[in-house]
Amino acid sequence: MNRNFALLATASTVLFSTPALAQTEIEFWHAFTGRLGELVAAQVETFNGSQSDYVVTASHKGNYSETLNAGIAAFRAGEQPDILMVFEVGTATMMAAKGAIKPVYETMADAGASFDPDGYIGSVKGYYTSSDGQMLSLPFNSSTPVLWVNRDALTAAGIDPDVDLSTWQKVGAVLDSLKAAGHACPLTTAWQSWIHLENLSAYHNVPFATKDNGFGGVDTELTFNGPVQVAHIQAMGDWARDGKFIYKGRRNEGGADFRAGTCALFTESSAGYAGIKSEATFAFDVRSLPYWDGTDGAPQNTIIGGASLWVMAGQSDEEYKGVAAFLNFLSSPEIQAKWHQDTGYLPITQAAADLTASQGFYDANPGTDIAVKQMTAKEPTGNSKGLRLGSFDQIRGIIDEELEAVWSGDKDAQTALDSAVARGNELLRRFEQANR
Amino acid sequence: MEKRVTFKGIWLPLLLVLPQVVVSAVFFFYPAGQAIWQSLFIPDPFGLSMQYVGLGNFEYLLSNSYYRASFVTTAVFSVLVTAVSMGIALYLALLADRLIKGSGVYRTLLIWPYAVAPAVAGVLWLFMFNTRIGVVTWYLGLLGYDWNHVLNGGEAMGLVVVASSWGRISYNFLFFLAGLQAIPRSVIEAAAIDGAHFWTRIRTIVLPLLSPTTFFLLVVNIVYAFFETFGVIHTITSGGPQQSTTILVYKVYSDGFVGQDLGSSAAQSVILLVIVGLLTVVQFKFIERRVHY
Numbered sequence: 001m002n003r004n005f006a007l008l009a010t011a012s013t014v015l016f017s018t019p020a021l022a023q024t025e026i027e028f029w030h031a032f033t034g035r036l037g038e039l040v041a042a043q044v045e046t047f048n049g050s051q052s053d054y055v056v057t058a059s060h061k062g063n064y065s066e067t068l069n070a071g072i073a074a075f076r077a078g079e080q081p082d083i084l085m086v087f088e089v090g091t092a093t094m095m096a097a098k099g100a101i102k103p104v105y106e107t108m109a110d111a112g113a114s115f116d117p118d119g120y121i122g123s124v125k126g127y128y129t130s131s132d133g134q135m136l137s138l139p140f141n142s143s144t145p146v147l148w149v150n151r152d153a154l155t156a157a158g159i160d161p162d163v164d165l166s167t168w169q170k171v172g173a174v175l176d177s178l179k180a181a182g183h184a185c186p187l188t189t190a191w192q193s194w195i196h197l198e199n200l201s202a203y204h205n206v207p208f209a210t211k212d213n214g215f216g217g218v219d220t221e222l223t224f225n226g227p228v229q230v231a232h233i234q235a236m237g238d239w240a241r242d243g244k245f246i247y248k249g250r251r252n253e254g255g256a257d258f259r260a261g262t263c264a265l266f267t268e269s270s271a272g273y274a275g276i277k278s279e280a281t282f283a284f285d286v287r288s289l290p291y292w293d294g295t296d297g298a299p300q301n302t303i304i305g306g307a308s309l310w311v312m313a314g315q316s317d318e319e320y321k322g323v324a325a326f327l328n329f330l331s332s333p334e335i336q337a338k339w340h341q342d343t344g345y346l347p348i349t350q351a352a353a354d355l356t357a358s359q360g361f362y363d364a365n366p367g368t369d370i371a372v373k374q375m376t377a378k379e380p381t382g383n384s385k386g387l388r389l390g391s392f393d394q395i396r397g398i399i400d401e402e403l404e405a406v407w408s409g410d411k412d413a414q415t416a417l418d419s420a421v422a423r424g425n426e427l428l429r430r431f432e433q434a435n436r
Numbered sequence: 437m438e439k440r441v442t443f444k445g446i447w448l449p450l451l452l453v454l455p456q457v458v459v460s461a462v463f464f465f466y467p468a469g470q471a472i473w474q475s476l477f478i479p480d481p482f483g484l485s486m487q488y489v490g491l492g493n494f495e496y497l498l499s500n501s502y503y504r505a506s507f508v509t510t511a512v513f514s515v516l517v518t519a520v521s522m523g524i525a526l527y528l529a530l531l532a533d534r535l536i537k538g539s540g541v542y543r544t545l546l547i548w549p550y551a552v553a554p555a556v557a558g559v560l561w562l563f564m565f566n567t568r569i570g571v572v573t574w575y576l577g578l579l580g581y582d583w584n585h586v587l588n589g590g591e592a593m594g595l596v597v598v599a600s601s602w603g604r605i606s607y608n609f610l611f612f613l614a615g616l617q618a619i620p621r622s623v624i625e626a627a628a629i630d631g632a633h634f635w636t637r638i639r640t641i642v643l644p645l646l647s648p649t650t651f652f653l654l655v656v657n658i659v660y661a662f663f664e665t666f667g668v669i670h671t672i673t674s675g676g677p678q679q680s681t682t683i684l685v686y687k688v689y690s691d692g693f694v695g696q697d698l699g700s701s702a703a704q705s706v707i708l709l710v711i712v713g714l715l716t717v718v719q720f721k722f723i724e725r726r727v728h729y
Contacts, residue, residue, distance in 0.1 A: 065693065065694060068696075069693055069696075072481050072482055072696065075482050075483075076482065076483045093481060093696060096480065097480065097481065097482045097484060098484075099482070099484045100482040100484060247586060247587055248567065248568075248586065249586050250674065250676065253586075256568065257568055260568070262568065391695045391696070391697065393694050393695065394690060394691070394694045394695035394697075397674075397675075397690065397694060400676065401676060401677070401678045401679055402678075404587060404676060404677040404678050405678050407587055408587045408588070408677065408678075410678070423502070426500070427695060427697075430478070430496070430695075430697055430699075430700065431697075433478050433487065433489075434478045434479065434480045434481075434487075434697070434699070435480055436487070
């Protein structure tokens with residue numbers, strides 16, 4: 001009986017494991033739900049249908065922070081996925097974990113896959129590229145901040161809806177008119193640290209942190225308490241005091257107010273497009289992020305937010321071949337162009353941007369190319385390549401706290417930013433020590 | 437003379453306490469030991485390397501003025517949550533105790549909020565006080581009060597206290613009502629015949645006889661305010677504005693899961709462990725003496 005059982009077991013193993021042997025399974029953990037989740041699922045399905053060697057299994061693991069923590073916990077337990085989606089502020093954490101990841105360029109080279117790093121848009125891939133030009137993770141969803149305008153609100157306040165809003169000086173004048181016309185919420189924002197400090201610094205070509213914003217090493221120090229940043233935050237603080245800038249929360253709470261028509265101007269990610277288009281019952285516009293006229297080098301380029309795909313260490317060569325094939329599939333012009341048009345995220349390759357243009361998408365949807373232009377107008381400098389700072393999710397929390405002190409009038413801009421820099425530097429030193 | 441029940445052998449009593457010992461060891465001593473061990477290191481998040489720093493994590497924390505301020509925030513928050521939830525629960529229990537008709541319905545309805553998870557309670561209250569679409573915010577606006585807990589620390593603290601206390605009132609109410617009903621009617625009636633008014637009876641008879649229940653609830657509620665209110669804070673304020681609602685347990689989360697600083701997070705867990713231990717000792721040593729069983 002024992003022998004029969006053993007035979008049966010062998011037979012069943014042979015019978016049922018054959019398909020699994022033929023197809024290598026690639027695990028992919030991501031942070032998308034809703035419409036974005038469906039679009040990711042569609043990409044994966046297309047890839048699985050396009051070849052028979054690999055099967056990508058995508059799983060949703062919560063929001064960005066939860067997905068990163070799930071990946072970390074899984075790695076500690078030796079159960080890590082092949083591909084992990086990590087938001088841009090987790091880049092330094094992943095980079096420092098040398099034994100836990102396999103850089104994308106290495107994955108591609110080892111798998112013998114064709115890979116042309118020059119095909120990717122510089123300011124998108126720059127965030128995820130080492131200082132010697134090697135791509136560490138594959139940019140997946142990237143967006144950049146822009147200015148959203150409620151044209152009807154401007155008209156109602158007696159302002160020409162086509163008014164020039166390219167500089168903060170001009171925006172300030174429009175805010176005055178809106179306030180004078182009795183508007184309750186002339187300006188609001190989402191993601192205050194990302195837009196009003198990180199992007200502000202890059203856009204005006206001033207450093208956010210030393211060592212090329214952390215690209216040059218973990219012994220970096222924050223420097224966003226310089227005159228350009230202080231002047232901007234002070235101006236925003238003054239607008240907040242006068243009821244011209246209304247603070248709604250640390251994340252994208254302001255989005256609901258803008259889409260409902262409560263707020264006239266709104267600084268938010270270019271990826272807000274889909275939501276605004278489907279909900280807004282007023283005429284809206286998308287404009288470039290304003291800059292301060294008179295600052296040397298402004299406008300430089302803005303930087304991205306979003307997430308990239310990291311290849312985790314400790315998998316078989318066969319799986320890495322599958323990973324390389326999947327990453328190449330994601331970078332292909334057709335898939336990228338569709339993703340860009342469906343979501344409002346930036347295309348990661350020039351080919352995808354060109355394809356989108358040739359398909360007539362930008363003509364049919366005016367303003368959707370503003371973000372691409374704003375990102376690619378100039379070659380990125382050391383100040384505008386991106387940020388690579390440890391514990392940065394938590395440093396953003398500190399910045400949120402200090403900015404709230406400015407908006408409520410408890411602190412002036414200089415005091416608040418000095419304090420944010422000092423507190424953030426403490427976390428950077430902890431990170432440096434942990435990754436020595 | 438105290439009467440002791442003694443076992444003859446050693447094995448039976450050991451066997452009887454074993455389940456308790458095993459549960460404590462697996463779910464308390466092992467994790468607590470791990471936390472103490474980890475608090476002596478600065479590890480990298482992926483567990484690739486660890487550096488021994490001795491008490492360095494504790495030094496780092498205690499020299500940080502924001503961490504020290506978090507103690508005060510936690511104290512204010514815990515006292516408020518305990519006072520509000522116990523005060524209202526006692527008031528409702530006193531009223532329910534006097535009800536003759538419909539007391540079953542009344543009691544059942546009062547217990548419902550206890551079934552709501554803290555995070556969900558947080559979202560419910562956040563909706564009512566939302567600065568744009570909140571019902572309460574709107575009514576306050578009609579009265580000329582501009583509610584904005586997103587920037588006003590006092591209002592934010594008030595909101596998380598109310599949201600944390602709400603479900604807790606039900607729990608406290610149950611215990612208070614049971615305690616009240618255990619007080620012999622005859623004692624109260626005798627006092628009434630002697631001419632003691634309602635409030636005099638409450639003050640001199642009901643409250644002293646209720647003190648074991650009150651003491652139990654005090655301990656349980658403070659522990660609740662320390663640990664289980666995380667969901668409410670996370671959904672409503674995320675610790676803000678500025679740091680006005682960052683209680684100790686929220687900072688453990690923030691350092692551990694937002695900053696991936698496991699050394700600091702472990703050290704904070706150890707500090708919390710010590711605080712709760714001390715609080716419980718103080719409560720049993722000093723307050724329990726004044727409790728009449």
